[in-house]
Amino acid sequence: MEEREVVVIGAGPAGLSAALEAARSGAHVLLVDENSKPGGQLFKQIHKFFGSRDHRAGVRGIDIGTQLLEEADALKIEVWLDAEVCGIFNQRDVWIVRNKEKSVNVRAQRIIIATGAVENSVNFPGWSLPGVMGAGAAQTMINLHRVLPGFKVLMVGSGNVGVIVSYQLLQAGADVKAIVEAAPRLGGYGVHTAKVRRAGVPFHTSHTVLEARGTDHVESATIVQIDDKWQPIPGTEKVLDVDTICIAAGLTPLVELAFAAGCEPLYSPLLGGMVPWHDASMRTSIPSIYIAGDISGVEEASTAMEEGRMAGLSAAHSLGYVAEQVYEVGFKAAEQRMLALRSGLFGQKRRDAKAAIMAQTRG
Amino acid sequence: MQRIIEHPVLGPLPDVPMVKIIVDGEPMEAREGEMIAAALIATGKKYFRKTIKTHEPRGIYCGIGRCTDCVMTVNGIPNVRTCITPVEDGMVIETQMGYGVWKQEQ
Amino acid sequence: MEHTTSDDKGLKVSGAPNLAELHASPCYQLPAEDRRALAAVIECIEGIPCNPCETACPQHAIIVGDEITNLPIVDLDKCNGCGICVAACPGLAIYLKKHTFKENLAYIAFPYEYVPLPVEGQTIRMVDRLGQDVCDGTVLRVVKIKKNDRTAVVHATYPNGYYEQVVNMQRLATD
Numbered sequence: 001m002e003e004r005e006v007v008v009i010g011a012g013p014a015g016l017s018a019a020l021e022a023a024r025s026g027a028h029v030l031l032v033d034e035n036s037k038p039g040g041q042l043f044k045q046i047h048k049f050f051g052s053r054d055h056r057a058g059v060r061g062i063d064i065g066t067q068l069l070e071e072a073d074a075l076k077i078e079v080w081l082d083a084e085v086c087g088i089f090n091q092r093d094v095w096i097v098r099n100k101e102k103s104v105n106v107r108a109q110r111i112i113i114a115t116g117a118v119e120n121s122v123n124f125p126g127w128s129l130p131g132v133m134g135a136g137a138a139q140t141m142i143n144l145h146r147v148l149p150g151f152k153v154l155m156v157g158s159g160n161v162g163v164i165v166s167y168q169l170l171q172a173g174a175d176v177k178a179i180v181e182a183a184p185r186l187g188g189y190g191v192h193t194a195k196v197r198r199a200g201v202p203f204h205t206s207h208t209v210l211e212a213r214g215t216d217h218v219e220s221a222t223i224v225q226i227d228d229k230w231q232p233i234p235g236t237e238k239v240l241d242v243d244t245i246c247i248a249a250g251l252t253p254l255v256e257l258a259f260a261a262g263c264e265p266l267y268s269p270l271l272g273g274m275v276p277w278h279d280a281s282m283r284t285s286i287p288s289i290y291i292a293g294d295i296s297g298v299e300e301a302s303t304a305m306e307e308g309r310m311a312g313l314s315a316a317h318s319l320g321y322v323a324e325q326v327y328e329v330g331f332k333a334a335e336q337r338m339l340a341l342r343s344g345l346f347g348q349k350r351r352d353a354k355a356a357i358m359a360q361t362r363g
Numbered sequence: 364m365q366r367i368i369e370h371p372v373l374g375p376l377p378d379v380p381m382v383k384i385i386v387d388g389e390p391m392e393a394r395e396g397e398m399i400a401a402a403l404i405a406t407g408k409k410y411f412r413k414t415i416k417t418h419e420p421r422g423i424y425c426g427i428g429r430c431t432d433c434v435m436t437v438n439g440i441p442n443v444r445t446c447i448t449p450v451e452d453g454m455v456i457e458t459q460m461g462y463g464v465w466k467q468e469q
Numbered sequence: 470m471e472h473t474t475s476d477d478k479g480l481k482v483s484g485a486p487n488l489a490e491l492h493a494s495p496c497y498q499l500p501a502e503d504r505r506a507l508a509a510v511i512e513c514i515e516g517i518p519c520n521p522c523e524t525a526c527p528q529h530a531i532i533v534g535d536e537i538t539n540l541p542i543v544d545l546d547k548c549n550g551c552g553i554c555v556a557a558c559p560g561l562a563i564y565l566k567k568h569t570f571k572e573n574l575a576y577i578a579f580p581y582e583y584v585p586l587p588v589e590g591q592t593i594r595m596v597d598r599l600g601q602d603v604c605d606g607t608v609l610r611v612v613k614i615k616k617n618d619r620t621a622v623v624h625a626t627y628p629n630g631y632y633e634q635v636v637n638m639q640r641l642a643t644d
Contacts, residue, residue, distance in 0.1 A: 034428070035447065041427070046372045048559035048618070050519040052537055058521035058557055060372070060618065118429045128432075130410045130422025137426030140446075145401035146367045146376055149423070158484075171583055172367050173643050185481040190515045191560025197484035198637050200600035205482050216420045217409040254429075344516045344538030369584045369643075372619045 004030040004078075006315050007094050007108035009085050009257065012040020013301045014293025015114035016068040017308025018315070022112070023075045025316030030106065031072070032083040032096055038072075039065045040116055041136065044143040045301060046171075047164060050189075054337050055302045062143075064301075088261035091286050110288055110315040113258050114308060117251035117272060117294035122156060125211045131218030135165040135248035142172040150244025154221045155179040156209050159187035160300075162248030166196045169246075177240050180207040180223050182230065189346070210237060212245055221245050251298045258295060262286055264362050270353040271297030277362045280335070281314035282307055285362040290315050297357070299342075299350055306338045366405050382452040399445035399456060400426070400433050411435050411445060415461030435459045439466030476599060485598035486514055488633070496540040499633055502568040507550025507576060509543050512598075512636075513562040516540055525557035555580050556617035568632050575629035577606075579637045581621045586611055587641060594639040595627045602639060603631050 008019045011033035019031040031038075045061025056064050072079065080098060087095045094106045119134035121127065131150060135157065141149045153174050155166045158181035166176045176196065184206050186193050197203065210222040210232060225236035253272050259265055263276035264285035275297050276284045283290050292311040293304035310331065317327045342351035368376050381392045384402060393402035400423050403411065410420030411433050424432040428447035437443040438455050441463025445456075480486045491497040494514040500507075509531065511522065520533040522541050530547035531554060533539050554563050561580045570576035577595075587593050587608045595606040606627035613621050627635055 036449065048521075048620075050517060050559050052518075052520050053524050057519060058525065058559055058618075063618075118427075119425055121424070128419060128421065130420050133423055134425050137423055137446075140426040141401065141404060141423070142367060143373065145398060145404075146370070146373070147401045147404045148365050148367055149404055170640070171371055173584075179484075186484060189517050189560065190480045190486065191513055191517070191558075191562040193480065193484035194486065194512065194598065195561050198596055198598055198600045199640055200596070201484075202476070203482070203484040217422070340537045341518055343536070344518050346515075347518055347538075371582045371584045371586075371621075 001093070002104060002106045004028055004106055004108050005319060006030070006110045006112065006312075007032065007106055008112045008114060008312075009094070010040065010114035010116060010293070011035075011038035011079065011081075012114060012116050012293060012304065013042050013064070013068070014116070014304035014308035014311075015040070015112070016072060017305040018112045018114060018290075018292050018312035019077050020068065020071050020075065021309045021312030022316045023077050025313060026321040027110075027316045027319055030078045030080065030108075032080045032085060032094075034082070034084040036082050038069060038079060038081065042068075042301060044136075044139045046143050046168060049302055051302050051341055055306070055341060057302075061301060064305075085257060088257060088289070091261065091288050108288070109319060110290065112290045112292060112311050112315055113295055114291065114293045114304075114311075115254040115257055115295050117253050117298050119247065119251055120249045122209070122247050122249045124209050126213055126218070129212050129214050129218050130216065131214065131243055132212055132245045132247065135161050135246040138244065138246045139165045139168060142168060142174075148172055148174055150218075150242070151175060152177055152242045153244045153246055154209065154223070154240055154242045155246050155248060157181065157187070157248030157250075158193065158203060158205075159248060159250070160189060160192060162246075163188040163192040163196055165246060165248060166201060167192065167199075170196065170199055170201070174244075176201045177242050178202050178204055178223065180204045180209060182206070182208045182226060208232070209245065218243055218245055251294060253295045253298060255295055258284065258289070258291060261289060263289055263291075266357060266360065268297055268353050268357060270349055271299075275357070277357060277360060280310075280358050281331070282311035283314060287318075297350070297354060303338065303341050306334055306341065310334045310338075382450055384450050384454045384456055386456045387458055393450040396449050399435070399437065399443075399448050399450055399454075402450050403445065403456070410458070412459035413461070434463075436463045436466070441465060480514070483599060486512055487598075490514060494540065495542060498543055498545060500545065500566055500568065502632075504545075504567065506548075507552070507565040507567045507578065508545055508548045509550070509552075509554050509563055510566050511541050511543060511558075511563050513541055513558075513560060517560070519559060521557045521559060522554045522563060525553050527551065527553060552578050552612070552622055553616070555622050556620040561620070564636060566632070568629055570626050573629050574626040575632045575635070576609075576624070576626055577635060578612075578622050578624045581623045581638065582619070583640050585641050585643065586613070586621050587623060587638065593625060593641075595625070595631065595635040596637055596639050597634045598636050603635050604628055606635070606638060
């Protein structure tokens with residue numbers, strides 16, 4: 001069996017940040033990712049991020065990704081790509097299948113799970129037709145793979161993902177025919193909704209998608225107004241000429257690995273559903289296992305990076321790598337940056353939900 | 364449906380060598396290293412497989428290897444996730460019917 | 470299009486702020502008609518955690534303050550209309566305006582991240598916050614400096630009878 005001090009699972013914004021922080025602290029880190037390229041979903045974020053200078057605000061996600069990879073290179077962090085983690089045993093042993101052919105067990109003193117999240121779906125007649133896809137899938141196609149999955153798009157959901165991807169579809173040359181939102185008010189930041197609105201994209205609040213039609217691919221979508229009990233109002237149906245329907249209905253944390261390893265779960269609907277319990281240092285109920293990013297509750301890339309830094313620093317500290325005082329200063333600074341990201345009208349709910357998790361004690 | 368040639372943030376589509384793939388018996392071109400799903404979307408392929416019982420068409424859904432909606436038979440191996448599997452020169456890609464059939468011994 | 474008729478129900482329904490919402494926000498300050506210099510106009514009325522406008526401004530004319538969710542406020546006495554904030558704003562919520570550029574023409578400089586870009590001298594269609602077609606405009610120049618990180622800033626003139634209404638241009642068709 002191979003041995004490493006810290007194994008980080010997932011090389012997205014959270015995992016990369018965790019690996020960097022742990023390595024900077026002096027720990028020997030192995031970063032594994034099932035994909036052939038690191039970065040997770042960061043390289044499809046082509047917009048400039050919000051936040052402050054400390055959060056690299058104003059820099060595009062793709063460029064933050066490049067910076068993180070350069071830092072990982074400079075620190076000579078060991079990275080295994082095409083490496084799928086199939087299980088964690090005895091709270092320490094990480095079972096990894098490399099390149100779909102070689103099974104390897106790595107004994108880790110600390111494990112940081114940063115597996116991210118998966119997009120939710122919305123079920124309606126025709127939802128399985130080709131052309132119906134996650135908003136993030138469309139974003140992957142246009143920004144990573146440079147192919148347009150369709151020319152005429154209906155976006156379902158007006159949260160930040162829905163409006164940002166709508167904007168990026170316009171940038172890629174598609175026409176976004178409408179954005180429907182089931183709630184009576186739009187979900188995303190006003191600055192995002194305003195920029196797609198002035199580009200001519202109409203919003204329909206209190207509307208949902210009723211049906212997708214087509215033979216081998218989406219050829220039209222029917223939207224309908226819904227009442228305050230979320231029931232369709234007959235007679236308000238509209239048929240839209242679209243070839244693509246993007247679903248932006250939130251994400252669910254990818255918790256399987258953590259739960260199979262024995263991390264205690266708890267339910268936090270605001271953060272995406274079941275998440276592993278964790279404390280402020282991002283440690284789960286199993287002392288050797290930490291989590292960071294969307295697995296610990298769905299937020300944003302910027303919060304994922306902060307959580308990664310906190311998890312990496314805490315894991316290294318628990319191995320004796322960071323002097324107490326240095327740890328306290330570093331941790332406080334990360335907490336302050338995190339508070340700023342979770343402040344205001346939009347952040348307050350997430351801040352409360354996170355506080356509710358940490359108020360419980362486990363382990 | 365089409366490649367994005369010009370992009371305001373990403374710039375012009377970089378030049379990369381093309382490789383040959385065979386899709387349902389037809390030779391086609393793909394960009395070296397791109398995912399199978401991307402290559403097929405660029406050619407306008409509408410569906411990637413049909414379901415076993417009701418023969419409904421399926422395409423990409425999550426695009427990041429989680430949902431397995433986009434699986435096809437690749438080089439004789441069924442249920443390959445096309446959204447995270449890169450093309451290779453000479454690769455044989457087939458629209459999958461149902462669970463597919465193994466045509467290659469591993 | 471039926472969708473883009475006067476659907477002015479405000480930011481959280483129509484997607485764009487209406488004038489009542491803007492006028493009620495301390496963030497939004499339309500430069501006075503007799504002001505000679507360009508000035509930054511910010512339409513960021515929700516208190517989101519973001520401050521690159523403040524850190525980017527070389528004149529220290531935009532203040533967010535210690536609380537990152539404060540609304541950004543432009544000090545019009547300090548703002549010299551340099552336009553660095555226009556491309557620095559991750560929300561593309563800032564433009565420059567001036568009521569009288571010459572005769573009856575207003576001046577605007579707005580962020581634009583689509584292809585193709587307009588060119589100097591081109592006649593473009595100006596739009597309001599709802600994306601509705603308002604009037605013709607003429608492109609004065611298109612700024613594409615490296616510092617702006619791929620956000621072009623389009624400078625244009627348009628009839629100042631539409632001074633407050635116009636915020637951007639209609640996207641150009643790809644060929």
